[in-house]
Amino acid sequence: MQLVKDMLSGQRLALARLISKVENRDEDLASIMELLYPHTGKAQIWGLTGPPGAGKSTTVDRLVTHLRTQGKKVAVVAVDPSSPFSGGAILGDRIRMQQHATDPGVFIRSLGTRGKHGGLSHATKEVVLTLDAAGFDVILVETAGVGQTELDILRLAHTVIVILVPESGDSIQVMKAGLMEIADVFAVNKCDRPEADKLVREIVNMIGMEHRDWTIPVLKTEAVRDAGIAELIAGIEAHQGYLTQSGARQGKVRTFLKNEIADILMERLSHSLEFAFDSSSGKEVLQDLLDRKIDPYKAADLIST
Ligand SMILES: Nc1nc2c(ncn2[C@@H]2O[C@H](COP(=O)(O)OP(=O)(O)O)[C@@H](O)[C@H]2O)c(=O)[nH]1
Ligand SMILES: [Mg+2]
Structure with a gap:
């Protein structure tokens, strides 16, 4: 298929068209996947979730800048709820991301949530697969963190970053929302606010009660000022290293494929x-x-x- 060839040779327009076909469940979907699949499996997939307004998009934007400095090609998939209220937020994200728009090493795409229960749809996963085939080193998936979506991100990301803000409530709410189960890395954003340290302490205490091979780091960020982002990347990379060394990556990928x-x-x-x-x-x-x-x-x- 010419479109796939063009995409594999690095044509952005072809990539954008392929993604649209995947998102719209095109009749050629199965043959597209057959051609793409051998080129997949190389990208690192980082999922970012957390309550609305926590600073996910701001953090994604900063992560892109840092990863670009490292010479990595980065794709961003922003999954917006189908809610009509999201219009403004998407626009805001676009403006924020504008500085990356002309960078050929960055690709940004917003998707609607078409999943049956408002979660990450199957199409989202295949869009990520397409970006993987296109040769992006890191794929950042931002999901508006409400309910089921947060848990769904587990089904596609190698590393799940949960972004919280002091006013997103106490640690009990973190537990109730099921965030404790899915987080590989916690970022407490807007740490310019005085209650930040309290939230960090509470989460660290909660993590201390669990017994897992991987100790979840709790990092403070202030995304608007680009503070703590390098440390966040270091935390994520440490998790990636853990996945590889412990063999947990293989188990994770097997589950994804099932x-x-x-x-x-x-x-x-x-x-x-x-x-x-x-x-x-x-x-x-x-x-x-x-x-x-x-x-x-x-x-x-x-x-x-
Ligand atoms: N004070 C403060 N505001 C922030 C910080 N990070 C993001 N914001 C602001 O919080 C608002 C929501 O951020 P956004 O990234 O859109 O949140 P999202 O809904 O989680 O994607 C925006 O007005 C940001 O400028 C931070 O570290 N400190
Ligand atoms: Mg956002």
């Missing part, structure tokens, strides 16, 4: 179900069910054959 296959099968099943319900025999089955001639289990058997 999920990937499951996602594909689910997507197929839901397509064929839609098709089956629309067919004349599907309508008959439904009518028989309505008339109590058959039970739902029998209906499921009939629909799936």
Whole structure:
């Protein structure tokens, strides 16, 4: 496929078009993935999550600048909730990111959340895969951290960075939101605020009670002033090193791939179900069910054959 060839040779427009095809679940999706897949598996995927307004986008912007200084190619995938209120925020992110717009070593893309439960959709993962094939060294995935999305990021990122701010509440809320389970690195942003140290202490104490191979670092940042970002990168890289040395990376990637296959099968099943319900025999089955001639289990058997 010419588009894939163009993308692999470094054409940005081809990359943008491919991503759109992936996002829109194009009919060529399977053949696109067949061509891309051999080129994937090299990128580091860093997921950033945390409550709205915590400073995720600001941090991403700073991380991009630092990684560029190291000569790394960086892609950013910003997953915005489908909420109409997000319009302004996306615009804000775009303006902020403008300084990177002309840099050929940076690629930024905003995606809507199309997942069934508002989480990271299967399409998001395949967009990341496309960027991996395109040769980006680091892919930063920012998710607006509300509920399920935070947990979904586990299904795609090698390192999950949870960004908190002092006013995002006490450590109990961190635990309730399930952030403790998913964080590989904590960043307490807006550490210019006086309550920052208290939050850091509370999280450090909570981590102390857990017994894991990897001790989650709790780092202070002030993204607007670019403070603590180098230390944040060092913390993330330490986690990447841990993944490789401990062998945990392989386990993680295996799980991702299992999920990937499951996602594909689910997507197929839901397509064929839609098709089956629309067919004349599907309508008959439904009518028989309505008339109590058959039970739902029998209906499921009939629909799936
Ligand atoms: N005081 C302070 N404000 C910050 C800091 N980092 C980000 N902000 C501001 O917080 C607001 C939300 O930041 P943003 O990066 O859009 O948060 P996101 O919703 O998590 O992506 C913006 O107005 C930022 O300028 C920080 O370290 N200190
Ligand atoms: Mg943001």
